[in-house]
Amino acid sequence: MTQELSHLLRTRREKLEALRERGIEPYAYRFDRTARSDEVVSAYSEAERKGDLNESGEGSEVRVVGRIMSWRSHGKSAFAHIEDEGGRIQLYFRLDVLGQEAFDDLNLLDLGDWIGVEGRVFRTRTEEITVRAGSWTLLSKSLRPLPIPKEEVDPDTGERTVYSGFADPRTRYRQRYADLAVHPEVRKIVRTRTRLVSALRRFLDARGFLEVETPVLQPIYGGAAARPFTTYHNALDTTLYLRIADELYLKRLIVGGFERVYEIGKDFRNEGIDRSHNPEFTMLEFYQAFADYHDMMELVEELVGSVVEETTGSRRFVHQERDIDVSPPFRKVAFLEALGKKLGTSPAEMDVEGLRQALRERTGEDLDDAGRGRLLDKLFGALVEPELIQPTFVVDYPVELSPLAKHKRGDSSLTERFELFIGGWELANAFSELNDPLDQRARFEAQAQLRDAGDEEAHPIDEDYLRAMEYGMPPTGGVGIGVDRLVTLVTDSPSIRDVILFPTLRPEEGREG
């Protein structure tokens, strides 16, 4: 702890003691609020319009609460702004109204303190709706200075200029409570996220999907190609994995007779962190019996379009200065065709060596041990994906890349699978689910060979899942949607970490001040 911070903390503790000595409890138990700050403003405007103000131009008496965000002291009077979830409201304190003692005690308040105030509402000379404090109550003393920015609001344009700020991303992510406390725009993202998730639920509920919960702790992970987090159960004396996908359990439920199921929950993948990846992230998966991937494409178009509109009011939004329109129908391109256009040759006619060479030429990467599937995927990721800004379904992936998807009708080298890209990011992944248990076993065995060859992300064999398939799963369409990424896009956030309240960070070493 530096001397300076310790000085600031000490000053506040001294004020805390002084408050107690004066008989003021710095940590109150409750406060009866009559109106939120935004309600105070609208009620006063309404009263003003109706002519319901008294002869002094005052509205009704209110009790408001908030955190002190600014303070302007003028000797025998003072102005402050407090902020609650409704926004900010100005307070006006006067010596002749409060009396000497209550006015002097204001000196023991600091920015960041929570207070409650009772008083009549009026409009100041500069037209701001303000509560004239008849009395005030300390609700919670802040002992650590919040990095509250100073800001100026242009009265004509309403434009907000922030003069100093709390900018260090590390500290903002680590101390999200402080980030939220001083940045209304971060709170807005949180609300947008919640509205979007609610809209997803409403969309699926309205179409007869049943929301379920499946295990996070799994004896065998699967449903995606990724490395898992590993943990251990003491009583069972066994290794368990945090799920990397919900897929295999949800399809077991389709076997069990549920025709439409979905789950919104956390998946965990033991991989790097960047602007589109967090080790734990929120996935929506839904499965519909008797449907194929064409049906699911239509459903996804509707879902994305309507959820974005319900959340933001429009199907168009801007992400990082790019205009994006999620109005259906979305563009469709075939995987091999799109890649072929970039390569100048059909990848179907290229052998592994040719693909490897193409990758080397285009990206400078040498992948000596990579198989055909991985090479195709790498090339696609490097050449095609970054250009998929407007919503685009990429369809018909090579079978090597898709161990859980049905063969494409008429071409067994492909699968009936699509991924949805928006803004260059993979937003959704879906297929006509493989329901042939013998084919599924063969796919798993092919994955096992990749695993033996050193591919840590190859899909493990899940015998229980195969048993479920053997009982019989109806034809089913399934979709996974990355919820965090969708929120990142519609909130115009640069990074997935901006839409996750507490993103994964390296643990803090030691304790700071």
Added chain:
RNA sequence: GCGCCGCUAGCUCAACUGGCAGAGCAACUGACUCUUAAUCAGUAGGUUCCAGGUUCGAUUCCUGGGCGGCGCACCA
């Protein structure tokens, strides 16, 4: 894991080719009863991320390390 950039007061940032470490805000003291980036006068506040090295002298240059951001890789 690799590359680039960064780390200076509580916050936001300065400090020329190496030459006494500064400003604004926040804090503290005082003045001020309609202010709003309040204003005015004053005070205090620093292991310049860490450890070495070069140098008469390092915030500055070099080496190593730590932390972070961005990009790459990874993420079917």
